Amino acid sequence: MTDSPSSHTGPTGSDVSVPDVTLDDVRDAARRLSGVAHRTPVLRSRTLDALVGAEVFLKCENFQRMGAFKFRGAYNALSRLSPEQLARGVVAYSSGNHAQGVALAARELGSHAVIVMPEDSPQSKIDATAGYGAEIVTYDRYTGDRTAISRRLAEERGLALIPPYDHPHIIAGQGTATLELIEETGPLDALLVPVGGGGLMAGAAIAATALVPGIRMIGVEPEAGDDTRRSLAAGHRVTIPVPRTIADGQAVETPGELPFAINQKLVDSVVLVSDAEICAAMKLAFERLKIVTEPSGASALAALLAGRIDPLPAAIGVIISGGNIGLDRFLELLG
Structure with a gap:
């Protein structure tokens, strides 16, 4: 990977450097993915903006090949x-x-x-x-x-x-979703990202903080799977019992080593959502936005709808990370 670091004034208030994965690496990944991966849509909704009280930009990775980022x-x-x-x-x-x-x-x-x-x-x-x-x-x-x-x-x-998140090429690839989002929307005030092992969050943070200095990077975890939030508070990776949550893609016991090193420097906060709040977000996404999301894919939207983001920014990006859910399970959760 390249060795020019990304910088961001994180929660500590000091400038920090992030080695190993950079914006150049994300851009190189984007070139490799060109013509192979979908450039997924960014959706807007007046109804959603009115509900939230902000301009919301949804990066819909549920429309990516195989249904997720x-x-x-x-x-x-x-x-x-x-x-x-x-x-x-x-x-x-x-x-x-x-x-x-x-x-x-x-x-x-x-x-x-x-x-x-x-x-x-x-x-x-x-x-x-x-x-x-x-x-x-x-x-x-x-x-x-x-x-x-x-x-x-x-x-x-x-x-x-090929690990799911603890690898620089994986992180750089995941960062291309945020690269596309900001290329389309221009500067945003904040970006909400679902957090499992931390690879999507790390890639998003590298891209967003390099392109939009001062952007607030906010991770979202299910209440039962708050390993990253606990780890950030402790200053080191901690391990929790295997989470029992409907957000199976976020049922992680401990953050990845490399993603955590990046997120510790670039992420401003992590907020939590309940399974019930995730279901409510899935329902709104289906009924009002006409999109199908899986529980993990809807967690960032759930945080926004549940009022977890304070203060609320004027323009906020939300990554809908995936839509892989069977009909029976979808009906079971929302029925």
């Missing part, structure tokens, strides 16, 4: 592997969206993916991952160690391990 980072990472590595194949671990992103990227690049998934992953995500041609290995998320399983498979089969 994860394709961006996965393709950026896989496209940099050597022909020999691609021929041997890749392995990844994921509750669903990174799984689909890696599976689709591997198919696009003529490789093969082995995906380690929790056995209780949404069936729609398991089916979609298999549909992209991946081999699926399941485990119990409450007793198994997905990283250890994946590392063992990588060693035994000679596979390249």
Whole structure:
């Protein structure tokens, strides 16, 4: 990666430098993704603006290939592997969206993916991952160690391990969503981003703070999965019990090491939303905005609707991170 850092006056009030991933890396990822990933729409709604009391710009990654932002980072990472590595194949671990992103990227690049998934992953995500041609290995998320399983498979089969967020190429790829957003909207006062392992937040923060100095970077986590908020408060990564939340894409025990190092410097705050608030956001998105979101994908919108952002900025971007949810589950949550 390039070595010119991004700067931002973070919560500490001092200028800080972020190594390893820069705006140049995000722009390089955007070039690799050009013509491969979708440039997803930015939606506006007068109804939403009136409800919130601000101008809201929704970056709709639910319209990305495979239904979520994860394709961006996965393709950026896989496209940099050597022909020999691609021929041997890749392995990844994921509750669903990174799984689909890696599976689709591997198919696009003529490789093969082995995906380690929790056995209780949404069936729609398991089916979609298999549909992209991946081999699926399941485990119990409450007793198994997905990283250890994946590392063992990588060693035994000679596979390249593609982690879901703790990798500079993954982070740079995820940052392209925010790059596109700001190219379209111009400067924003704040950006709301769902936080799971932290890769999307880190990529967004690198792009946004470099393009719009002074922008407020606000992460959003489910109440049951507040590992990043706790870690930022503690000043180091902490581990929580496996979260039990409808936001399966944010059910993370501890932030990724590299994403946390970036987010610790560039993120201003992290707010929490309840499962009920996420469902309310999903319902509004469906009924008034005519878009389908999965729970994790709607968490940033939920924070805005629930009044978690104080003070409220005049112009705010919101990343809708994904829409991968089956009809039965959607009806179960909103019925």
